[in-house]
Amino acid sequence: MARVALVTGGSRGIGAAISKALKDAGCTVAASYAGNDEAAAKFTDETGIRTYKWNVADYEASKAGIASVEADLGPIDIVVANAGITKDAPFHKMTPEQWNAVIDTNLTGVFNTVHPIWPGLRERKFGRVVVISSINGQKGQFGQVNYAATKAGDLGIVKSLAQEGARFGITANAVCPGYIATEMVMAVPEKVRESIIAGIPAGRLGEPEEIARCVAFLVSDDAGFINGSTISANGAQFFV
Ligand code: NDP
Numbered sequence: 001m002a003r004v005a006l007v008t009g010g011s012r013g014i015g016a017a018i019s020k021a022l023k024d025a026g027c028t029v030a031a032s033y034a035g036n037d038e039a040a041a042k043f044t045d046e047t048g049i050r051t052y053k054w055n056v057a058d059y060e061a062s063k064a065g066i067a068s069v070e071a072d073l074g075p076i077d078i079v080v081a082n083a084g085i086t087k088d089a090p091f092h093k094m095t096p097e098q099w100n101a102v103i104d105t106n107l108t109g110v111f112n113t114v115h116p117i118w119p120g121l122r123e124r125k126f127g128r129v130v131v132i133s134s135i136n137g138q139k140g141q142f143g144q145v146n147y148a149a150t151k152a153g154d155l156g157i158v159k160s161l162a163q164e165g166a167r168f169g170i171t172a173n174a175v176c177p178g179y180i181a182t183e184m185v186m187a188v189p190e191k192v193r194e195s196i197i198a199g200i201p202a203g204r205l206g207e208p209e210e211i212a213r214c215v216a217f218l219v220s221d222d223a224g225f226i227n228g229s230t231i232s233a234n235g236a237q238f239f240v
Contacts, residue, residue, distance in 0.1 A: 003128075004073045005219065006066065008032045008113050009083030011043040011051050013182035014132060017208035018080055019049050021216040027078060030069040032056070034083065056083045056109035057101075063116045075124065076117050078219045081110040082132040084150075086184065088143040099146045106150035110157055118165075127170035128219040131158050132211070135178045135234045151176075155230060162228030171227040175214045178234025181205040202235030 005022045009015040010031025019031040032052045033040045040051040050072065054065035070076060084106045087098040110131055121127030136144055137151025154174055161172035179185050179196050185205060188196070197205060214231045217223055 003027050003077040003219075004070075004075060005029045005078035005080065006032065006069055006076050006113075006117070007080040007082055008056050008109070009034070010049075010080070011040040012036065013184060014177065014180055014208045014211050015080075015082040016043055017212035018082060018215045019043075020047055021209070021212035022078065022080075022219065023047065023049055025216050025220070027219075028073050030073055030076075032065060032069075032083070056081075056112055057104035059108075059112045059115075062109075062112040066113075066116045070120075075120050077121070077124070077126060078128040078130075079114055079117050080130045080132070080215055080219070081113045081154075083109055083113075084132065084134075084184075086144065086147050088147070090143050091145045094145060102146035102150055106147065107153045110154060114157075114161070121165070121170050122168045125169040127165060127168070128223075129158065129161055129165070129170065129172040130215050130218050131172070131174045132215075133174045133176045133230070135176050135232065135237060138176055138230075138232070158230075159228045166227055169224075171218070171224065173218045173223075173226060173228065174230045175211060175218070176230055176232045176234070177206060177211045178232075178237045179205050180208055180211060182208060200235045200237050202237075204235065206233060206235060 005027040007019045010019040011033040019029045023029045029049050054061040087102050131154045133154040134151040136148045140148045158172040158174045
C-alpha cells in the first residue's frame, strides 16, 4: 500500500504503534507530536519515521504542519486523528480551563487535522480518515465530562464525514479503544488501575498494537465499504 499517512500524536503510545503498523503496511508515514522532542527523536531513531511538531489545537499551525508534511512526502491519503489528552475532574470541580483544553485538543483538533487535508482527498477521489475515540465516549466516565464529550463528538464527526466523503472514495471511521497500556493509563494511580482491570472481562489492559491493527485494516483498500463505523476494541467491557 504505497500511500502517504499522517498520524497525529504518532510518536508515543497508541499513535506510535499505529505509525509503525502503517509503515509495515507499506505507507510513507509522518508522525506529528505536540512538544515531547526527546520521545519524538527516539521514535525516529528507532523506526526511521519522520516526526513533525505542531499543536493540533491550533488551526493555522495544523495547516502549516500538514503543508510541510505534503511538501516532504507528497499528498496525504490517510489521516489518523489520534492526538488526545485528559484533564480529569469531577464536574463540580472541573474548571473552564480543563474543559477548553480537552475540547480544543481532542475535538477541535480533529477538525484542524482533517479539514486542511479533505479537499485533496476529494480531488484525488481516495481517502481514509480514522479518528481514535474511546470507550468513555460511548459510555461516559466519572470525572471525564470534558473527555467523554470530545470522544462522543468524534463518533458524530466520522458518521457525518462518511456521508460527505463516500461518493469521493473517502471513508471515515472511528476506533474506540478500551483501556490500553500507555503512559496515559499508566499515569492513573495503581489502585484505580487495578480496579479498572478488574472491570475488564479479558482481565488485562489492551496493547497499543491491538488498536494499531484495527486502524491498519480500516485504512486498507479492503475496507473501502466500511464507512461511518466504529470498531470497539475493549476486551469485552460492555457498557449497555
Ligand atoms: P499518550 O499520552 O501516550 O500520547 C499522546 C500523543 O498525542 C503524544 O504523541 C502527544 O505528543 C500527542 N499530543 C497530545 N496533545 C497534542 C496536541 N495538542 N498537539 C499535537 N499532538 C498532541 O496517549 P495515548 O497513546 O494513550 O492515547 C492516544 C489516543 O487514544 C488519544 O486520543 C486517547 O484519548 C485515545 N485513547 C487512549 C486510551 C488509553 O487507554 N490509552 C483509551 C481510549 C482512547 P507529545 O509526545 O509531544 O506529548
